[in-house]
Amino acid sequence: MLMQGANSNSSLTPSLKRPAVRMPASEERAGSIELMGALMPFGRNSEIFGENESADYLYKVVSGSVRSYKVLVDGRRQIGAFYVPGDIFGLESGDTHTFSAEAITDCKILVIKRSAVMALAARDPDVARQMWAATARELARVQAHSLLLIKTAQERVASFLLEMAERVAADGLVELPMSRQDIADYLGLTIETVSRTLTQLEKTAAIGVPSSRRILLRNRSALRRLNA
């Protein structure tokens, strides 16, 4: 399943190379989770894991960005989350992934064997607590996302921009790694509505759109006011 990352795209061959730093087992302690994984490259649009695959690994974005999504029976795609450098993903309840994950851009992902984490967590309460905390953070994100989905188009787009700004912006300029279609599928809207809403926000001077992937936040408090 991990290998699918390779074939669905590109000439990248993510040969699972040993991480540079590897502590002897006795040294594995709280905070060392990140030293337990292997750094793997994924090409744009390649699959990192698929829905219903067994969740044998955890993932941490080192560079690039990732979308998690689910395709509904009627063909609609719902994006559950965008992950940017620093984010951990692949935390799921059971032993199988409930979402798929794809690289939005070329990216480097730290891939960590879940069983190793579990084993470590069984010995080290602090590691267990860290995993709990990571899951709880994810829970909070999903809850916030739920709240998005009951808002109006303007509110959703405004919330999205503010969210991305927090995570990825250099002083007011948000560089979006994802397409309008990705945004639409994240917000539960159509690309047309996303596009129209952006032009609308531009007209009211809340934002600027120098290029389609670059959004300048001119008036954050106006956006926050829309945040309902």
Added chain:
Amino acid sequence: MLMQGANSNSSLTPSLKRPAVRMPASEERAGSIELMGALMPFGRNSEIFGENESADYLYKVVSGSVRSYKVLVDGRRQIGAFYVPGDIFGLESGDTHTFSAEAITDCKILVIKRSAVMALAARDPDVARQMWAATARELARVQAHSLLLIKTAQERVASFLLEMAERVAADGLVELPMSRQDIADYLGLTIETVSRTLTQLEKTAAIGVPSSRRILLRNRSALRRLNA
């Protein structure tokens, strides 16, 4: 904050009585979390905790049912979850609750001090793992709820009925503890739409509605087909 359960309603005085079974500290082991709490009664519509209050306790429904919700700035109320006997709630990311919780019906809630759980988890990896698992289950539920919110009215109502059926039904007959308004706020619809959708499902013989709080699932596969 805990006391609000008492005053906002009824003559019940939830005097924090000691639980019947109380193990000496040395005996507190995995699975004993439930012995660490106090059983408290809450009257219908009374508040169990409020948004932004510090999350000092975890809760487990023993009898009755509970709604968690958030009131948005514009006055709309979004219900995040319904909890029935056996469910744990009040797990939040940080140290403050992000939702409020109210008793839908009179209920009995096991109230557990979070710090006690945390302390125990620090010593006992299995407890920590259990808490992680509980949080992960909650995460899965919220994710499922997110997916609901992008569906059509029919799909949302059908999914809701199937969800409640799994949790609360005695062979096909779902006894709803909550009002149409609660359902509407959970599904991100209006009560009119919920009502209309139910009559519509009744006409297609997918369900029966002997009384407004009792729903008979006549044709689950039809509902599942709607589940998109």
Added chain:
DNA sequence: CGACCATTTGATATGGATCAAGCGATGTGG
């Protein structure tokens, strides 16, 4: 330059919201 894909813009359709009224059950006071 030309083909292709992403995005924007325009015209129309529609699902669910909103506004408004009717109905049935439950409870209260006479």
Added chain:
DNA sequence: CCACATCGCTTGATCCATATCAAATGGTCG
């Protein structure tokens, strides 16, 4: 025990935000 108020729910009529269908524009890469 019945008249009446109240509350929760259903049903009806209309409106509106967003979807859908369709076309134009712009940006990128061979």
